[in-house]
Amino acid sequence: xxxxxxxxxxxxxxxxxxxxxxxxxxxxxxxxxxxxxxxxxxxxxxxxxxxxxxxxxxxxxxxxxxxxxxxxxxxxxxxxxxxxxxxxxxxxxxxxxxxxxxxxxxxxxxxxxxxxxxxxxxxxxxxxxxxxxxxxxxxxxxxxxxxxxxxxxxxxxxxxxxxxxxxxxxxxxxxxxxxxxxxxxxxxxxxxxxxxxxxxxxxxxxxxxxxxxxxxxxxxxxxxxxxxxxxxxxxxxxxxxxxxxxxxxxxxxxxxxxxxxxxxxxxxxxxxxxxxxxxxxxxxxxxxxxxxxxxxxxxxxxxxxxxxxxxxxxxxxxxxxxxxxxxxxxxxxxxxxxxxxxxxxxxxxxxxxxxxxxxxxxxxxxxxxxxxxxxxxxxxxxxxxxxxxxxxxxxxxxxxxxxxxxxx
Numbered sequence: 001x002x003x004x005x006x007x008x009x010x011x012x013x014x015x016x017x018x019x020x021x022x023x024x025x026x027x028x029x030x031x032x033x034x035x036x037x038x039x040x041x042x043x044x045x046x047x048x049x050x051x052x053x054x055x056x057x058x059x060x061x062x063x064x065x066x067x068x069x070x071x072x073x074x075x076x077x078x079x080x081x082x083x084x085x086x087x088x089x090x091x092x093x094x095x096x097x098x099x100x101x102x103x104x105x106x107x108x109x110x111x112x113x114x115x116x117x118x119x120x121x122x123x124x125x126x127x128x129x130x131x132x133x134x135x136x137x138x139x140x141x142x143x144x145x146x147x148x149x150x151x152x153x154x155x156x157x158x159x160x161x162x163x164x165x166x167x168x169x170x171x172x173x174x175x176x177x178x179x180x181x182x183x184x185x186x187x188x189x190x191x192x193x194x195x196x197x198x199x200x201x202x203x204x205x206x207x208x209x210x211x212x213x214x215x216x217x218x219x220x221x222x223x224x225x226x227x228x229x230x231x232x233x234x235x236x237x238x239x240x241x242x243x244x245x246x247x248x249x250x251x252x253x254x255x256x257x258x259x260x261x262x263x264x265x266x267x268x269x270x271x272x273x274x275x276x277x278x279x280x281x282x283x284x285x286x287x288x289x290x291x292x293x294x295x296x297x298x299x300x301x302x303x304x305x306x307x308x309x310x311x312x313x314x315x316x317x318x319x320x321x322x323x324x325x326x327x328x329x330x331x332x333x334x335x336x337x338x339x340x341x342x343x344x345x346x347x348x349x350x351x352x353x354x355x356x357x358x359x360x361x362x363x364x365x366x367x368x369x370x371x372x373x374x375x376x377x378x379x380x381x382x383x384x385x386x387x388x389x390x391x392x393x394x395x396x397x398x399x400x401x402x403x404x405x406x407x408x
Contacts, residue, residue, distance in 0.1 A: 028121060028382050029339045033109040044112040044123060046131040048345055048396035049143075050105035050370045053352060055271040055286070055312065058095035059295060063263040064088045068162060069207035073258040076211035084260030091294040094266070096354055096362040101145050101272070102394040104128045105370065110343050112382075121382055126393060134342060136388040137404070143393035162257055207257070214254050221247040269295055273312060275350060277370035281315040289356060308357040317349045317365060320373050340376035342389060345396035348372035369395040 033045065066084045073079040109129075114120055124133040124140050132140040224244055271286050287295050288307040300307045328335045348371030353363040381387045381401065388402040 028112055028114045028341075028379070030342055030376065030379075030382070031111050031113065032343075033111050037111060042114055044114065044121065045129065046110055046112070046123060046125055047104040047129045048108040048110070048343065048369070048374070049102040049130045049394065050108070050274070050277075051347075051366075051368045051395065052101045052103065052272050052274045053314075053366065053368075054099040054101050055273065055354070056095075056097040056099070057093065057269045057271075057286075057295070057310075057354075059267045059269070060092045060094045061265050061267055061294065062090055062092070065160075065261045065263075067257045067260040069203070069210060069257045070260060072204060072207035072211070076208055077214065077255075077258055079258060082259055084262070090291050091289075092291070093289065093356070093361060098352055098362070098364045098366060100366055100368075100394065102130070102143050102369070104130050108343075108374065108396075112342075121385070130393060130396070131342070131391055132393050133391060134382065134389040135385055135404075136390055136402075140390055140393065160261060160263070162261070210254055210257050214251055217247055217251045217254070221251070267294070271312075275314055275368050275371060282313070284312045286310045286312055286354075311355040311357075312352070313355060314350045314352045316371060317351050320346055320348055323373055323375065325376065339379045341379045341382040343374055343376045344391055344398045345369050345374055346372045347395045347397055367395060369397075 037043075064084045065087050067073075070083055070085065073083050112121060112123075122135050123131060124136060125131055126142040132142065221244055224240060224247070269287075273284065276282060287297050287310045288300055289295050289310050290300075290305060290307045292306060295310070296307070325340075326338055329338050347367045347369045349365055350368050350371055351363065351365050354361045377389070377398075381389060386404050388404060390399040390402075391397065392399050
């Protein structure tokens with residue numbers, strides 16, 4: 001009897017202990033990843049992004065070559081302006097573009113340590129491990145970076161030749177008149193004989209011939225435009241426009257014999273710069289530019305040239321308040337560690353300018369992730385799975401927090 005009573009009491013105490021235990025609930029804690037993090041299978045990892053500035057600079061290269069008949073332009077075509085007298089190449093900066101790119105920040109990886117598996121957070125990450133969203137009922141589009149292969153190379157002017165320097169390379173020139181004796185039936189008589197020879201056409205004659213052809217082309221084009229065309233070969237509509245365009249192109253090629261030829265081509269240069277996180281203002285030389293020589297990367301001897309430094313400057317615009325994150329809750333007699341939810345960024349704004357020495361060529365304001373602050377969300381937004389959280393993928397900034405419908 002006593003034995004049964006003792007067994008009953010022990011069973012009752014054990015039942016009280018079992019039913020008095022609180023059921024285990026899911027809990028998560030987010031911490032910054034250190035180099036000595038031990039993975040035990042209960043962690044989720046994500047990263048915040050940082051930004052780089054992709055700079056595209058376009059140079060226009062202009063190469064001028066004088067025409068072979070430049071000295072006859074005024075004499076035969078009455079052209080005095082715009083004649084290229086010597087071969088020359090010069091450069092001009094014609095376009096500048098700043099573009100922000102995004103990459104994972106190696107110093108901003110975070111570890112989500114979960115206890116209990118009923119409410120594991122559902123993370124959306126991109127291919128680089130950057131967080132896009134958490135516990136969202138929809139997919140977040142990723143931030144795409146162009147993957148085009150580019151080359152920074154200064155091109156040489158394309159080869160060309162001048163058209164039709166003369167249709168008649170040689171002409172017959174009379175030299176002198178002599179006499180030769182020719183025998184007739186009864187006497188000998190002297191007969192005059194003219195001796196001629198072929199000589200090369202002079203440059204001036206070729207120029208005169210080319211100028212005459214230019215005038216003929218202009219007359220032909222004028223007749224087509226005013227309608228004085230040959231009725232036996234009537235041309236109208238698109239065909240007429242094609243003929244006029246062809247005459248214009250042919251005239252242009254012959255005019256180049258007098259005024260010279262100008263070749264224009266664009267050269268693109270690309271730079272990627274990563275702004276420092278803790279620096280208020282930065283300055284960097286991208287290269288050295290000369291109107292006569294173009295853009296070079298190494299420093300030339302500026303005492304003997306017209307090269308000027310191409311400077312990239314950046315400065316923080318507006319300061320974000322410095323924030324101190326509490327690690328312990330000291331509101332009670334027994335301080336306890338504070339648990340935080342997901343970490344996100346508040347990006348900073350910088351002003352970026354590209355200068356040629358002291359001349360500002362381009363200026364733009366850009367949001368840079370690492371120039372701002374990193375802030376944690378309250379732990380409640382992560383542990384109870386009642387909220388969906390979305391982030392801007394290019395900056396890691398908080399975009400929205402949506403409360404889920406509890407009835408679903």
